[in-house]
Amino acid sequence: MDPKVRYVLMFLIALCWLTVGQPATVAARAATIPPIAGEDGLGDPLYPQLGNGGYDVQHYTIELAVDVARNTITGTTTITALATAPLVNFHLDLSGLTVDAITVNDAAATFTRAADELIITPTVALAFEQPFTVTVAYGGVPAPISDAGVPFEGVGWLSYGEKGTYVASEPSGAMSWYPVNNHPLDKATYTFRITAPKPYVVAANGLLIDTIQQGTRRTYVWEARDPMASYLATVNIAKFTVVRTKGPDGLPMLNFFPTALSSHLTRSFAPTTDMIAYYSELIGPFPFESYGAIVMDAPFGGALETQTRPVFGRTATMETIIAHELAHQWFGNSISLASWQDIWLNEGFATYFHHLWTEHTKGPAVFKATMRGMYTTMRARQLSPPGAPAIDGLFDSAIYVRGAWTLHALRLEVGDELFFEIIRTYYARFQGGNATTADFIAVAEEVSGQTLDDFFQAWLYAETVPPMPAPE
Ligand code: TRP
Ligand code: ZN
Numbered sequence: 409m410d411p412k413v414r415y416v417l418m419f420l421i422a423l424c425w426l427t428v429g430q431p432a433t434v435a436a437r438a439a440t441i442p443p444i445a446g447e448d449g450l451g452d453p454l455y456p457q458l459g460n461g462g463y464d465v466q467h468y469t470i471e472l473a474v475d476v477a478r479n480t481i482t483g484t485t486t487i488t489a490l491a492t493a494p495l496v497n498f499h500l501d502l503s504g505l506t507v508d509a510i511t512v513n514d515a516a517a518t519f520t521r522a523a524d525e526l527i528i529t530p531t532v533a534l535a536f537e538q539p540f541t542v543t544v545a546y547g548g549v550p551a552p553i554s555d556a557g558v559p560f561e562g563v564g565w566l567s568y569g570e571k572g573t574y575v576a577s578e579p580s581g582a583m584s585w586y587p588v589n590n591h592p593l594d595k596a597t598y599t600f601r602i603t604a605p606k607p608y609v610v611a612a613n614g615l616l617i618d619t620i621q622q623g624t625r626r627t628y629v630w631e632a633r634d635p636m637a638s639y640l641a642t643v644n645i646a647k648f649t650v651v652r653t654k655g656p657d658g659l660p661m662l663n664f665f666p667t668a669l670s671s672h673l674t675r676s677f678a679p680t681t682d683m684i685a686y687y688s689e690l691i692g693p694f695p696f697e698s699y700g701a702i703v704m705d706a707p708f709g710g711a712l713e714t715q716t717r718p719v720f721g722r723t724a725t726m727e728t729i730i731a732h733e734l735a736h737q738w739f740g741n742s743i744s745l746a747s748w749q750d751i752w753l754n755e756g757f758a759t760y761f762h763h764l765w766t767e768h769t770k771g772p773a774v775f776k777a778t779m780r781g782m783y784t785t786m787r788a789r790q791l792s793p794p795g796a797p798a799i800d801g802l803f804d805s806a807i808y809v810r811g812a813w814t815l816h817a818l819r820l821e822v823g824d825e826l827f828f829e830i831i832r833t834y835y836a837r838f839q840g841g842n843a844t845t846a847d848f849i850a851v852a853e854e855v856s857g858q859t860l861d862d863f864f865q866a867w868l869y870a871e872t873v874p875p876m877p878a879p880e
Contacts, residue, residue: 441494441536442494443493443494443495443496443533443534443535444462444493444494444495444496445495445496445497446460446461446462446463446493446495446497446498446499447460447461447462447499448460448461448499448525449461450591450593450594452591452747452748453747453748453749454557454747454748454749454798454799454802455557455579455580455591455748455799457501457523457524457525458501458579458580458590458591459501459589459590459591459593459594460498460499460500460501460525460589461492461493461499462491462492462493462495462498463489463490463491463492463493463495463498463534463540463589464489464490464492464594465487465488465489465588465589465594465596466488466489466490466539466596466597467487467488467596467597467598467599468485468486468487468586468588468596468597468598468599468641469484469485469486469487469598469599469601470483470485470586470598470599470600470601470602470641470643471483471484471485471486471600471601471602472585472601472602472603472643473603473604473625474573474602474603474604474610474645475605476567476570476572476573476604476605476608476645477569477570478549479549479550479567479573480547480548480549481505481547481548481549481550481565481585482546482547483545483546483547484543484544484545484546485543485544485546485586485587485588486541486542486543486544487500487541487542487543487544487587488539488540488541489539489540489541489542489589490537490538490539490540491534491535491536491537491538491539491540492536492537493536494533494534494535494536495530495533495534496529496533497527497528497529497530498527498528498534499525499526499527499528500525500526500528500542500544500587500588500589501524501525501526501582501583501587501588501589501590502521502524502525502526502544502546502583502586502587502588503524503551503553503564503583503584504548504549504550504551504584505546505547505548505549505550505585506546506547506548507519507521507526507544507545507546507587508545508546508547509544509545510528510542510543510544510545511541511542511543512528512530512531512534512540512541512542513530513532513540513541514541515530515531515532516531517529517530517531517542524583526544526587528542542587544587546587550564550565550584550585551564551584552564552565552566552581552584553580553581553583553584555579555580555581556799556800557579557580557748557799557800557802557803558578558579558802558803559803560710562581563576563577563578563579563580563581563584564576564577564580564581564582564583564584564585565581565584565585565643568704568705568706568707568708571646571647571705571706572608572644572645572646572647572704572705572706573643573644573645573646574642574644574645574646574702574704574706574708574719575641575642575643575644575714575719576642576708576710576712576714576719577638577639577640577641577642577712578639578640578712579639579748579802580639581639582638582639582641583638585643586641588638589638590638590639591637591638592637592638592639592744592745592746592842593744593746593842594638595635595636595637595744595841595842596635596636597631597632597633597634597635597636598613598614598630598631598632598636598641599629599630599631599632600612600613600628600629600630600631600632600643601627601628601629602627602628602630602643602645603622603625603626603627603628604625604626604628604645605624605625606624606625606626607647608626608645608646608647609628609645609646609647609648609650609664610626610628610630610643610644610645611642611643611644611645611648611662611664611702611717612628612630612632612641612642612643612644612717613630613632613636613640613641613642613714613715613716613717614630614631614632614633614634614696614697614698614715614716614717615630615631615632615633615660615697615698616628616629616630616662617629617630617631632715632716633697634695634696634697634715634716634742634840635840635841636715636741637715637741637744637745640713640714640715640741641714641715642702642712642714642715642717642719644664644702644704644719646664646666646704646705647666647667648664648665648666648667648702649664649665649666649667649670650662650663650664651663651664651665651670651673651674653681654681655680655681655684655694655699656681656684656685656688656694659684659694659697659698659699660697660698660699661680661681661698661699661700662698662700662717663677663700663701663702663703664700664701664702664703664717665701665703666703666704666705666722668705669703669705669722673701673703673725676725676727676730677701677725677730679727679730680699680701680730680734683730683731683734683765684699684734686765686768687734687735687738687761687765690761690764690828690831690832691738691761691831691832691835692738692832692835692836692839694737695737695738695741695742695839695840696715696716696737696741696742697716698716698717699716699717699734699737700716700717701717701718701720701725701730701733702714702717702718702719702720703719703720703721703722703725704719704720704721704722705722706721706722707721707722707723708721708722708724709721709723709724710724711724711729711732711733712733713732713733713736713737713740713741713758715737715741716737718733718734718736720733727765728762728763728765728766729762731761731762731765731766732758732759732761732762733758735757735758735761735762735765736754736758738757738761738835738839739753739754739757739758739761740753740754740755740757740758742835742839742840743834743835743838743839743840743841743842743843744841744842744843745842745843746842746843746844747844748802749795749796749797750843750844750845751794751797751802751803751807752794752795752807752810752811752814752845752868753843753844753845753848755803755807755808755811756794756807756808756810756811756812756814756815757811757812757815759808759809759811759812760811760812760815760816763775763778763779763812766778779813779816782809782812782813783813783876785809786809786810786813786873787873787876789805790872790873791804791805791806791809791810791873792804792806792810792871793806793810793867793868793869793870793871794806794807794810794811794814794868795845795864795867795868795869796868796869810867810873813867814864814867814868815827817863817867817874817877818830818852818860818863818867820877820878821858821860821863821877822852822856822858826855826856829855830851830852830855830856833851833854833855834847834848834851834852837851845864845868849861849864852864
């Protein structure tokens with residue numbers, strides 16, 4: 409059962425018992441319900457320890473001073489949240505680092521640590537639906553997290569020496585640099601106040617609100633005012649050149665490029681404005697208040713769709729990757745996963761939409777050849793079904809290729825008009841929140857008026873790759 413539902417049920421049962429048991433006011437009764445211990449996870453099938461039960465975060469304020477050369481961070485994270493159960497204690501996720509002090513509603517709280525769980529006991533228990541504020545003072549050298557879901561060494565806060573630091577967290581890395589309810593089910597808004605020595609520049613999500621000069625150091629204040637999953641929060645520090653441009657409808661674009669590569673990268677990323685216009689037409693309005701790329705001068709061959717400001721390795725700035733990370737802003741960022749096993753809703757969609765950009769710019773013949781090539785690979789390698797991967801298959805090519813082909817097959821099944829109406833309806837309904845594979849299937853059936861159980865069963869869950877659908 410959904411932990412929130414369980415807490416509400418427990419609360420109601422306790423309330424009924426008290427109502428029968430003794431005459432008192434509702435408030436007095438609620439106050440007498442024994443508070444419970446907050447849960448250490450949100451029941452994710454692949455990541456049971458990620459996220460925590462009993463509360464819902466509204467906002468994070470992450471205030472850190474960074475020594476880039478030594479890769480140390482020191483500061484506070486302040487969290488405003490709402491209790492979804494009466495709580496005697498609650499958990500945050502935090503890996504490594506040293507916690508110095510914690511307050512809850514400005515009163516000192518006690519805490520213990522066990523693996524990646526930070527367990528906080530306020531002096532006064534929290535009531536059901538009580539808003540509360542937690543401030544955690546902490547610091548140290550962030551250690552990358554080895555995550556069974558990704559094929560590389562570590563996710564989270566990463567250093568590339570004197571050149572800089574970056575954050576690429578998907579799925580679990582956020583807890584390497586701030587205390588967090590570390591699951592996309594609990595999206596929140598963010599403020600970053602990051603201090604670094606000159607001449608380092610700090611890039612993060614959202615809008616740059618202020619730059620405060622402090623002698624040899626500078627504090628950058630960034631605001632991300634749209635709800636964001638924890639793995640999409642990023643802080644990148646390097647000697648960047650900032651390239652400001654305008655997207656469609658005056659969208660403020662801030663790009664952060666290594667100075668030596670800046671004019672070359674300005675050209676590489678120039679198509680972004682047209683891509684935003686194209687996807688907005690196809691899917692729905694661009695979800696956020698700002699956009700732009702961060703490119704790091706580090707041997708990192710990948711890219712991550714960090715919200716409003718994706719991070720690219722120096723060698724990962726091809727047009728298809730630029731389109732891919734942009735498409736994630738709608739699929740993955742605005743509509744977020746409710747469960748990590750539904751990862752094809754992120755990667756299958758972003759892959760299909762980056763190929764649609766090819767269809768748009770290079771024409772249907774090139775697109776058809778690409779899709780046919782992907783089908784041949786998928787068939788030859790018998791790529792496994794993308795609908796319910798094991799943890800070590802989260803970012804396999806099966807998710808990207810067979811996930812994208814699931815959408816292409818759906819398009820061939822229902823026709824272009826209904827397919828794009830399905831996409832627009834799904835986006836309109838779930839933007840800014842969370843969705844499951846079942847939600848997407850329900851929209852596809854509703855919009856098309858067709859029963860698609862067998863279709864999705866074959867593409868998402870059956871071992872064998874379905875036969876090539878007949879072309880339109
Ligand atoms: N989501 C990334 C993509 O666009 C892949 C990815 C997952 C990743 N975890 C990561 C990239 C961590 C960099 C770092 O396909
Ligand atoms: Zn992706």
